[in-house]
Structures are given as C-alpha cells and as structure tokens.
Amino acid sequence: MLYTEILKDSGVFSRLYKNGCRASGCGCAAYYLPNRRPYNRFGITAGKKVGCAVKRNRAKRIIRAAYRKNELLLPIGYDIVIVARQELCEMKSTELDGFMKKLSKEMNRNREKASH
RNA sequence: CGAGUAAGCCAUACGGCAGCGGGCAUCGGUUGAAACCGGUGAAUGAGGAAAGUCCGAGCAUCGAAGAGCAGGGUAGCUGCUAACGGCAGCCGAGGGCGACCUUAGGGAAAGUGCAACAGAAAAUUACCGCCUCCGGCUCUGCCGAAGGUAAGGAUGAAAAGGCGAGGCAAGAGCUCACCGAGGGGCGGGAGACCGCUCCGUCGUGUAAACCCUACCCGAUGCAACACCGAUUGGUUCGGUAUGCUUUUAACGUCUGCUCGGCGGGCAUACCGUUGAAGGUGGCUGGAGCUGCGCGGCGACGCACAGCGUAGAUAGAUUGCCGUACACGACAAAACUCGGCUUAUCGGCUUAGUCGCAAA
RNA sequence: GAGCCAUUAGCUCAGUCGGCAGAGCAUUUGACUUUUAAUCAAAGGGUCUGGAGUUCGAAUCUCCAAUGGCUCA
Numbered sequence: 008m009l010y011t012e013i014l015k016d017s018g019v020f021s022r023l024y025k026n027g028c029r030a031s032g033c034g035c036a037a038y039y040l041p042n043r044r045p046y047n048r049f050g051i052t053a054g055k056k057v058g059c060a061v062k063r064n065r066a067k068r069i070i071r072a073a074y075r076k077n078e079l080l081l082p083i084g085y086d087i088v089i090v091a092r093q094e095l096c097e098m099k100s101t102e103l104d105g106f107m108k109k110l111s112k113e114m115n116r117n118r119e120k121a122s123h
Numbered sequence: 124c125g126a127g128u129a130a131g132c133c134a135u136a137c138g139g140c141a142g143c144g145g146g147c148a149u150c151g152g153u154u155g156a157a158a159c160c161g162g163u164g165a166a167u168g169a170g171g172a173a174a175g176u177c178c179g180a181g182c183a184u185c186g187a188a189g190a191g192c193a194g195g196g197u198a199g200c201u202g203c204u205a206a207c208g209g210c211a212g213c214c215g216a217g218g219g220c221g222a223c224c225u226u227a228g229g230g231a232a233a234g235u236g237c238a239a240c241a242g243a244a245a246a247u248u249a250c251c252g253c254c255u256c257c258g259g260c261u262c263u264g265c266c267g268a269a270g271g272u273a274a275g276g277a278u279g280a281a282a283a284g285g286c287g288a289g290g291c292a293a294g295a296g297c298u299c300a301c302c303g304a305g306g307g308g309c310g311g312g313a314g315a316c317c318g319c320u321c322c323g324u325c326g327u328g329u330a331a332a333c334c335c336u337a338c339c340c341g342a343u344g345c346a347a348c349a350c351c352g353a354u355u356g357g358u359u360c361g362g363u364a365u366g367c368u369u370u371u372a373a374c375g376u377c378u379g380c381u382c383g384g385c386g387g388g389c390a391u392a393c394c395g396u397u398g399a400a401g402g403u404g405g406c407u408g409g410a411g412c413u414g415c416g417c418g419g420c421g422a423c424g425c426a427c428a429g430c431g432u433a434g435a436u437a438g439a440u441u442g443c444c445g446u447a448c449a450c451g452a453c454a455a456a457a458c459u460c461g462g463c464u465u466a467u468c469g470g471c472u473u474a475g476u477c478g479c480a481a482a
Numbered sequence: 483g484a485g486c487c488a489u490u491a492g493c494u495c496a497g498u499c500g501g502c503a504g505a506g507c508a509u510u511u512g513a514c515u516u517u518u519a520a521u522c523a524a525a526g527g528g529u530c531u532g533g534a535g536u537u538c539g540a541a542u543c544u545c546c547a548a549u550g551g552c553u554c555a
Contacts, residue, residue, distance in 0.1 A: 064455065
C-alpha cells in the first residue's frame with residue numbers, strides 16, 4: 008500500500024470509536040480522524056460477533072482488498088478504522104466499492120470544510 | 124436386488140489478468156563493508172480435523188544433590204510405543220439371526236458409612252403363620268405362658284444360595300442329585316483365564332461413597348527462555364566497604380508440610396549488572412513424508428531408494444472473469460510432535476453377513 | 483497459551499457429601515374498594531443446558547459436548 012501504515016495501537020482505536028467521524032454502509036462501518044502525518048494509518052476490526060476464525064479472516068481480506076483498490080481516492084493524513092459486521096463475509100469486494108467512494112467523498116468534504 | 128457390518132481414500136478441478144506472505148537468484152540505489160531501500164525472475168504458501176484443550180512427550184527455565192508424607196492419576200492380561208488415560212491381539216461380561224459391536228473390567232472375607240418410602244426385618248431379623256409342651260375355659264375349639272422353626276405370607280430394586288426329592292412334631296444344606304459362588308489339588312496357557320476333580324466353608328448391594336492394594340507423577344510454560352537495548356528511573360541480581368546481630372540459633376531457598384542439603388543474616392553507601400517500550404533468535408530437518416521389500420495375526424519394527432513440502436507477529440490464499448460437473452460441507456497454522464474427543468456437503472474403493480429371486 | 487466458574491419456573495436465586503424440585507417477584511382468578519393501587523387468599527407454570535454411563539433410584543456422582551462469563555502473563 009502506497010501511503011498507508013498499519014494501525015496497531017489499541018489506544019488509537021478507542022480514540023477513534025469515541026471521537027471519530029462515523030460512516031456506515033453495507034456490512035461495515037468506518038471511523039476516521041485526521042492524524043497530522045504525511046501518510047494514512049489503517050486498521051480493521053473483526054470482532055467475535057462476525058463469526059468463526061474463517062469468517063473473520065475473510066471479512067478482513069475483503070476490506071483490505073477494497074481499501075487497496077480505492078486507496079488513491081482517499082485524502083492523505085487520516086487514521087481510518089473499518090469495523091466488519093456479520094453480513095460482510097457473504098459479500099464480494101466489488102460491493103464495497105460504492106461504500107469506499109461514499110467514504111472518500113465525505114472525507115474530502117470534511118477536509119475542505121476544515122481548511123476553510 | 125434389498126438391508127445391514129467393518130476398514131480405508133478424496134475434501135471441487137483447470138486456465139487468464141491484478142494483488143499478498145516468507146525465502147532464493149539477479150539488477151539498481153547506498154555504503155569502507157554489512158545491514159537497509161526499490162525493481163525483475165522462476166518456484167512456493169493452511170487441515171482432516173489446523174478446532175476443543177481431554178491426555179502424553181520433546182524443548183526451555185527454576186535447586187550447589189535428594190528423601191518421606193500429603194495431593195493427583197491409572198486399574199483384566201500380553202504386547203506396541205519416546206511416552207500415554209492411546210493403539211493391537213487375547214480373556215471375562217453383555218448385545219445382535221449374522222457379518223460384528225460395546226465394555227473405568229482390582230479389592231465388599233482390613234475397616235467406616237449409606238440403603239428414602241414400603242415392609243416383621245435392609246444384615247446377629249420372628250409381625251402373621253406352622254409345630255411341640257404346660258395351664259385355664261363356655262373343651263372337634265379359643266385364650267395365656269414357655270420354646271422350636273425360616274417352608275408359606277404381604278413390601279421392595281434387593282429378603283439370607285436356586286430348584287427338586289428325602290427327612291421331620293413342624294421345619295431347616297439337616298441329607299442327596301443338578302446348578303451357582305468360595306477354597307484346595309491336578310492339567311493346559313506367556314498371562315488374564317479355561318477344563319477336570321475333591322471339600323462343604325454359603326458372610327446382600329454400593330468403592331463413578333470414604334477407603335485399601337499395585338503402579339505412575341517435581342513445578343512452570345515459547346507471552347518459556349537467550350541475546351541486543353537510547354534517555355530517564357533505581358524495582359531485581361552480584362561485588363566491595365561500614366555498622367548491627369550471630370554461628371546447637373534466626374532468616375532465605377523447589378513452591379502444601381517435614382527432614383536433609385546449600386547460603387550466615389539485616390541496613391546504608393558505592394561500583395557493575397539487569398531492565399519497562401522495541402528488536403533479533405527460539406521458528407521448523409522432524410519420534411518427518413512417499414515408494415518398495417522383509418519380519419509380525421496385528422499395533423508396529425527393520426532395511427533400501429527418493430523428496431525438501433508455511434513460518435507470519437494486528438498476523439499472509441484475495442478481487443474480477445472463463446470452462447466443467449456431483450454446484451462445493453465443517454472449518455484457518457501461531458514452539459513442535461503422538462493420541463483422544465467433537466463438527467462435516469457428498470463421492471469412491473475393498474472385504475464379510477442376512478433376506479428374497481433365478482440358475 | 484494456561485487455568486477457573488456458572489447453566490434450575492417468564493425474571494432473580496435456594497436446593498449440590500443420591501430418595502416427592504422450592505422461595506421471592508411476575509402471571510391468572512377471587513376477596514376488599516365507586517374504580518385503580520396497596521393488602522389478603524388461592525391457582526397455574528419445570529425435558530433441572532444437551533448426550534452417555536454408575537446406581538434399585540441422579541438436579542446432585544463420573545465422562546463427553548454446547549453456551550455464557552472470569553482470571554493470569
């Protein structure tokens with residue numbers, strides 16, 4: 008991934024759940040906050056509710072594939088966490104494209120607001 | 124053809140484009156060199172249960188060696204195995220017409236406890252009944268007292284070996300035949316055990332109640348453990364110095380207890396070491412897999428040849444298509460193996476059995 | 483990775499060294515009241531998480547599983 012680091016600090020995760028902007032779509036929800044860095048940080052959450060280990064891994068894979076495809080649309084300098092839901096492991100990654108486009112639009116709009 | 128039994132195998136397949144993990148080769152950047160960063164190439168990358176964590180081991184650390192008790196586990200025999208609570212074969216018991224299957228299967232005569240309700244009595248039993256003798260009375264009988272008895276009675280899961288005959292006042296293993304349990308002897312077997320024979324002791328069940336017997340078990344787990352480690356701090360450990368206390372003592376240490384062994388102990392100061400975050404190793408060549416041969420009923424063992432087949436650290440198999448069909452279940456390595464248990468779409472192979480029909 | 487605990491009526495819990503499954507709240511019915519609430523009286527409601535085993539007999543003992551929760555590093 009080009010401008011992205013993997014997010015693994017659990018403190019950052021909880022900060023995002025508490026304070027982050029939330030965008031939910033089909034099968035998943037995303038939280039994001041600006042991080043004042045020259046790159047993005049990206050994390051995935053797939054809890055026990057999603058299912059067994061096979062289903063959790065599949066959900067993570069699908070989210071990762073969708074992110075990789077749509078990485079260039081997203082603005083740089085954000086922490087992003089995507090939370091998987093139960094329905095996600097039945098879906099295909101192309102079905103997530105719409106959600107990623109919506110997410111990037113929303114983030115860009117917020118960024119313009121903040122800069123103005 | 125139908126039903127059923129046992130054993131074993133497979134776990135969608137192939138192709139295209141883009142992408143992920145760790146290594147290998149190579150090119151470039153960079154450097155004194157290594158490391159590092161980027162590109163390219165050809166290979167390679169989850170399971171039969173990877174799961175549950177129910178057992179067993181390897182490996183590592185913890186004592187300057189260890190012993191006993193407590194605690195825990197196992198429980199027919201013989202073998203296999205690194206080991207096991209696993210597996211194989213056999214014995215006993217039980218089930219099935221049969222192929223075959225199931226089985227925590229030592230000791231109740233070392234001791235203790237428990238056996239509700241019902242019943243006379245649940246383990247040194249006499250309520251009713253039956254019988255004998257004595258006494259009384261309203262005398263073919265009834266009542267009372269003393270004894271004998273375990274055949275009959277109702278209860279219960281279970282009633283003092285079972286059943287038949289003899290015997291007796293009535294009865295009773297009191298005696299006898301057969302059967303069961305126990306003990307002794309002889310024979311067979313590696314053994315569990317089996318067969319025959321004699322004796323005549325018959326003393327319920329429960330040990331997945333306490334317990335007894337035999338055998339086994341040190342504790343902690345790869346987040347173990349080893350190494351590197353900036354600033355800051357001074358928890359840990361070691362050494363030195365000083366002070367206090369003291370050598371049959373107290374304290375510490377393998378952990379619950381005791382013995383034994385080892386170290387004298389505590390406080391302060393200094394020096395070194397260590398060290399939270401992070402990184403590297405541990406990490407995959409192993410009780411390994413495949414093939415073939417030999418030994419063994421078998422589990423398994425031996426010999427030869429070939430193979431190199433995940434190693435991540437927020438944790439790698441995906442996305443978009445195409446083709447085929449039976450339209451794809453359960454399900455993801457995390458130190459590694461051997462088992463057990465549980466989940467599972469279906470398909471295939473082999474060997475017995477029973478029933479029906481035909482020849 | 484290692485270890486521990488719980489599951490009983492609609493809900494919260496007793497009963498756990500074997501012998502008829504119980505309490506409180508809730509529900510229903512009746513009484514009291516003009517009516518409701520409160521109070522009083524009664525009734526119904528259970529595959530004791532599931533499956534095997536030991537036993538004459540299992541919520542209880544043993545084994546295997548399921549679900550939920552907790553602890554350690």
